[in-house]
Amino acid sequence: MTGLMQDEVFMAFCTYSLIVIMKLMIMAPITAYYRISRGAFANAEDVGLKPIEERKKMLRNHPDVERVRRCHLNDLENVIPFVLVGFFYALSGPELSTALLHFRLFAASRICHTIVYLAALRQPCRALSFLVGVAVTLSMTYNVLSKVLVL
Amino acid sequence: MTGLMQDEVFMAFCTYSLIVIMKLMIMAPITAYYRISRGAFANAEDVGLKPIEERKKMLRNHPDVERVRRCHLNDLENVIPFVLVGFFYALSGPELSTALLHFRLFAASRICHTIVYLAALRQPCRALSFLVGVAVTLSMTYNVLSKVLVL
Amino acid sequence: MTGLMQDEVFMAFCTYSLIVIMKLMIMAPITAYYRISRGAFANAEDVGLKPIEERKKMLRNHPDVERVRRCHLNDLENVIPFVLVGFFYALSGPELSTALLHFRLFAASRICHTIVYLAALRQPCRALSFLVGVAVTLSMTYNVLSKVLVL
Numbered sequence: 001m002t003g004l005m006q007d008e009v010f011m012a013f014c015t016y017s018l019i020v021i022m023k024l025m026i027m028a029p030i031t032a033y034y035r036i037s038r039g040a041f042a043n044a045e046d047v048g049l050k051p052i053e054e055r056k057k058m059l060r061n062h063p064d065v066e067r068v069r070r071c072h073l074n075d076l077e078n079v080i081p082f083v084l085v086g087f088f089y090a091l092s093g094p095e096l097s098t099a100l101l102h103f104r105l106f107a108a109s110r111i112c113h114t115i116v117y118l119a120a121l122r123q124p125c126r127a128l129s130f131l132v133g134v135a136v137t138l139s140m141t142y143n144v145l146s147k148v149l150v151l
Numbered sequence: 152m153t154g155l156m157q158d159e160v161f162m163a164f165c166t167y168s169l170i171v172i173m174k175l176m177i178m179a180p181i182t183a184y185y186r187i188s189r190g191a192f193a194n195a196e197d198v199g200l201k202p203i204e205e206r207k208k209m210l211r212n213h214p215d216v217e218r219v220r221r222c223h224l225n226d227l228e229n230v231i232p233f234v235l236v237g238f239f240y241a242l243s244g245p246e247l248s249t250a251l252l253h254f255r256l257f258a259a260s261r262i263c264h265t266i267v268y269l270a271a272l273r274q275p276c277r278a279l280s281f282l283v284g285v286a287v288t289l290s291m292t293y294n295v296l297s298k299v300l301v302l
Numbered sequence: 303m304t305g306l307m308q309d310e311v312f313m314a315f316c317t318y319s320l321i322v323i324m325k326l327m328i329m330a331p332i333t334a335y336y337r338i339s340r341g342a343f344a345n346a347e348d349v350g351l352k353p354i355e356e357r358k359k360m361l362r363n364h365p366d367v368e369r370v371r372r373c374h375l376n377d378l379e380n381v382i383p384f385v386l387v388g389f390f391y392a393l394s395g396p397e398l399s400t401a402l403l404h405f406r407l408f409a410a411s412r413i414c415h416t417i418v419y420l421a422a423l424r425q426p427c428r429a430l431s432f433l434v435g436v437a438v439t440l441s442m443t444y445n446v447l448s449k450v451l452v453l
Contacts, residue, residue: 004242005242005298011299015299018239021232021235021236024232025285042217042221045272046274067345077326078327080235084319084385092307120346134330144320145320148307150314156395159452165390169443175383176380179436194372194422196422234386
């Protein structure tokens with residue numbers, strides 16, 4: 001157990017996993033910021049302190065809030081698979097330098113993806129940053145399956 | 152391998168992880184219950200046995216169903232990161248009592264969060280229960296990164 | 303560490319986890335296909351190259367796209383818990399044949415679920431394929447908790 005945490009590849013995997021999970025979790029305060037600054041809430045109890053005539057107006061969707069929520073969901077759909085696949089990959093005994101290349105590329109791609117998504121930069125910026133992350137996860141999957149395959 | 156499952160901290164992590172994952176999965180039958188009792192479905196095939204004139208009316212959103220779905224999504228966004236971060240935390244060799252404090256606080260905060268969300272209790276109940284869970288995950292992340300950091 | 307990857311149950315768990323995670327990730331290109339073929343996009347920058355008069359019309363929801371997205375979310379809600387619970391289950395020392403039965407049933411149920419959902423086959427096809435997956439995860443949870451329980 002302590003053995004696992006003394007392995008350099010696993011320590012690198014641990015570090016980068018925590019970075020991308022923190023990246024994922026920071027979407028929650030960003031959503032809160034957009035909800036408050038745009039005045040667009042989802043729950044009646046969240047606008048309970050406002051004057052009655054304002055309340056109904058604030059229970060609405062706002063394009064900026066929906067954008068942050070799509071970005072958050074996209075993180076869930078990509079960051080969690082990366083951590084799960086990365087775990088098997090880290091256990092499969094890759095070279096440290098190869099592993100670091102995978103982990104760094106993925107972390108960079110997801111940070112870029114968020115910036116590009118929230119700033120609504122023109123395509124193909126978002127598509128590219130998304131695809132780099134997917135390519136890393138696929139490459140790790142291929143690496144693991146080429147060593148371990150029990151059907 | 153059996154060694155990992157004989158470590159007390161890891162066994163506690165395993166128990167509480169399973170509790171919060173079950174808490175997450177119970178949202179599916181709760182959604183089904185609200186869909187049926189409110190008569191609000193998302194798929195045409197789900198209302199296939201109803202009389203034709205009723206079908207279109209039942210393919211709609213209902214605020215109660217949307218509330219359960221937001222609660223479910225919030226669980227995904229918080230419970231899964233807890234389990235992933237908690238795994239690294241459990242491997243990093245914390246004191247059993249400290250680890251149990253983290254795990255119990257998180258499980259309690261998420262159970263409270265669901266009750267508060269579904270009952271639409273006034274704020275800041277939901278915000279507080281949400282933030283306790285986030286604080287636990289951040290504290291575990293900080294603990295792991297202070298011991299393991301390979302960039 | 304290499305020990306874990308030489309254990310047959312763990313290797314089987316690794317293989318089936320990667321299969322269902324790939325199944326989850328393939329929903330992203332399927333969504334892209336439906337968005338393009340149905341002309342229904344969520345972000346203004348995704349239709350930036352179209353003539354101006356067409357742009358607004360393409361920023362809309364389409365029932366087929368929403369169907370794929372619900373299928374994707376349902377995968378997140380079920381595949382990720384399977385992998386997390388399956389990890390504890392694989393460590394808890396089950397018989398290889400019993401473990402393989404669990405893993406194969408789950409993978410089959412999720413592949414059926416996606417086909418049934420996207421083809422909008424009549425109920426209870428989708429409900430059944432969903433419930434088989436849930437039953438596997440519950441059975442693994444029960445197995446682990448009956449061996450490991452530290453509250």
